[in-house]
Amino acid sequence: MTRTKVSTVVLDAHDAHQLADFYVRLLGYEVRAEEPGWVLTGPPGGSGDGVSLAFETEPEYVRPVWPTRKPGDQQMMLHLDIEVDDLEGETARAVAAGATLADYQPQDDVRVLLDPSGHPFCLWTETGQTGQ
Template sequence: MLDAPELARFYLRLLPGWGVWRGEDGPDWVHIRPPDGGTGLSFQTEPGYRPPVWPSEPGRPRMMMHLDIEVDDLERETARAVAAGARPAGHQPQDHVRVLLDPAGHPFCLYTESPRRAPQ
């Protein structure tokens, strides 16, 4: 089961300053937004939810979303995400990226700017 309030609480811990926004979608929905009121995230409770498999495998549930969150200190923010309830994915494809799974099993990435693209 995907528990919308639980997943929203995780992302509120992960995204400092964000808050809950109450829409008119009913009790199965929770919306969170950044402090400036910009684009937010919405979560819907789903009793029949099956977590995605990442990397994807034929015939298995695929990821429905993927967030990439830029951070200044990859190790510190990875530790903070794990303390908030994330867990590291088994496959880590790049040195400047950490793939983590949220409590519902959705993959998301924390990353620092790639050394190859860094300003000179």
Template sequence: MATPALATVVLDCSDAHELAAFYAELLGWPITAREPDWVLLRDPHGGTGLACQAEAGYVPPAWPERPGAQQKMLHLDFQVTDLAASSARAVAAGAAPYDIQPQEDVRVLRDPAGHPFCLFLH
């Protein structure tokens, strides 16, 4: 039996092209495929890709989680060597920081679709 390989993580959103443009800018990854409601980015160094898929009725998750609010299903962690510069780059690309920051060596931000993601120091 062959072992599956994780090829792509897919993020639901209301606008796949907007969200893909954000992650392409943040990560420096090329967009390798486009459809009306789906966009694929690939790491130029190999590894798992990232896709954005538009869904009717998409509701952004709340963070921190709270009862009765849309819960997140996952979040992305990005390892960085300069937290301040990486945070500034993310904000310039369209991210927004949360008021609550749980640790000094981690920054929690939300992408344009409202998904929380973390930048953390190596």
């Protein structure tokens, strides 16, 4: 059997470089490669700890709505689960970096936030559950 693996998650945005900068600040990642309209980021030093994230400029990008409120809303296609040691502290840090706390919070031990392009992501602690 040939080897296959997911190497990178790619997020669309109006401005790939702006969104990449947010995730570099949030996750402590570094920029590994970039072109006009595209940026690849990953854990520092080429570490295998963590998933690489890439960002692509999409001129017709439409922000997702989470949770979906009515038929026809642009639904989220995926979200990132980010494990943290200090839920409240990391939530405050994410907001300071440019995230927005979502109005709807389905669990007490998970925080749903929206990145500057509107992609939902969850901060959770080991006692929390993933898969919102």
